[in-house]
Amino acid sequence: MRKKNIVATTAIVSAVLVLVLILAFFLHRKPLISIGNSGQISPTPIEIVHIKDIGQWEFLTISDEEIVDTVRHGLFGDYELSRIYYGTLRLGADLSRAKKDFITTDHDTIIVKLPPIQLLDERFIDEARTRSFIEDGSWTEADRAALTRKAIRRMRQRCLTTDNIRKAETNAQQQVSTLLHAMGYQHVKVIVK
Numbered sequence: 001m002r003k004k005n006i007v008a009t010t011a012i013v014s015a016v017l018v019l020v021l022i023l024a025f026f027l028h029r030k031p032l033i034s035i036g037n038s039g040q041i042s043p044t045p046i047e048i049v050h051i052k053d054i055g056q057w058e059f060l061t062i063s064d065e066e067i068v069d070t071v072r073h074g075l076f077g078d079y080e081l082s083r084i085y086y087g088t089l090r091l092g093a094d095l096s097r098a099k100k101d102f103i104t105t106d107h108d109t110i111i112v113k114l115p116p117i118q119l120l121d122e123r124f125i126d127e128a129r130t131r132s133f134i135e136d137g138s139w140t141e142a143d144r145a146a147l148t149r150k151a152i153r154r155m156r157q158r159c160l161t162t163d164n165i166r167k168a169e170t171n172a173q174q175q176v177s178t179l180l181h182a183m184g185y186q187h188v189k190v191i192v193k
Contacts, residue, residue, distance in 0.1 A: 056120045058092040059175065060168035062159045068151045072137065079137030083144070085151035086129040089159045090120045091168040093192070109187040112176055116193060117168045119160060125152060 069082035095102075097115040104111045125148060173190040180188045 054095055056092055056094050056096075057172070057175070058090045058120060059117065059171040060091040060164060062089045062091070062164060063087070064089065064155045064159055066151045066154045066158075068147050068154065069134070070143070070147055070150075072143075074137065079139075080134050081132065081136070081139050081143065081147065082134035083130055083132045083147055083151075085148065085155070086126045087124040087151075087155045088126065089124045089155065091117050091160075091164060092120045093117060093172060094120065109189055110180060110185045111189045111191065112180070114172055114176065114190065114192045117165050117172065119156070124155070 064087050066085045066087075067082060068085060069080060072079045072081075093114045093116070095115070099113065102113045102115075104113075130148075169192040172192050176190045177188045
């Protein structure tokens with residue numbers, strides 16, 4: 001009989017200890033949002049720092065290729081240089097340019113003001129894939145560099161359109177909203193300025 005009492009006492013003590021540990025866990029856990037007496041939410045400073053630490057957030061990637069050529073008129077005829085360039089232009093927001101208060105709240109809604117969509121990397125030409133397919137005569141590195149600059153201008157003109165910027169803004173709103181919903185915020189508004 002005494003053994004049964006010891007086993008029962010041990011089981012009760014173990015159950016109480018487990019309940020105390022569970023209670024301690026929930027009391028010391030930091031919530032994703034803090035709710036004040038007014039019912040308003042506010043993001044914690046650590047969450048804001050983590051979002052800002054993302055740095056450059058890419059929202060649209062555009063692959064492009066351009067054929068660029070030039071002709072040099074010489075004494076004994078014309079010489080042509082034609083090259084094909086490949087580039088990957090990445091449009092997104094540079095969060096290091098975001099204002100200090102880029103995340104604010106309005107009652108139960110979290111508002112995120114992202115910096116304007118921009119080209120994240122000016123060096124988007126893939127030099128390793130660049131090929132000459134017509135090269136008559138002799139050409140200097142300065143000639144090739146001028147052709148590369150021409151390809152960059154054409155790619156920027158073709159890819160940095162209003163339509164592509166709008167697509168990147170839409171993607172930004174969707175991706176940032178998804179992230180904040182995953183962090184526990186129900187009402188999210190994303191503004192790209």
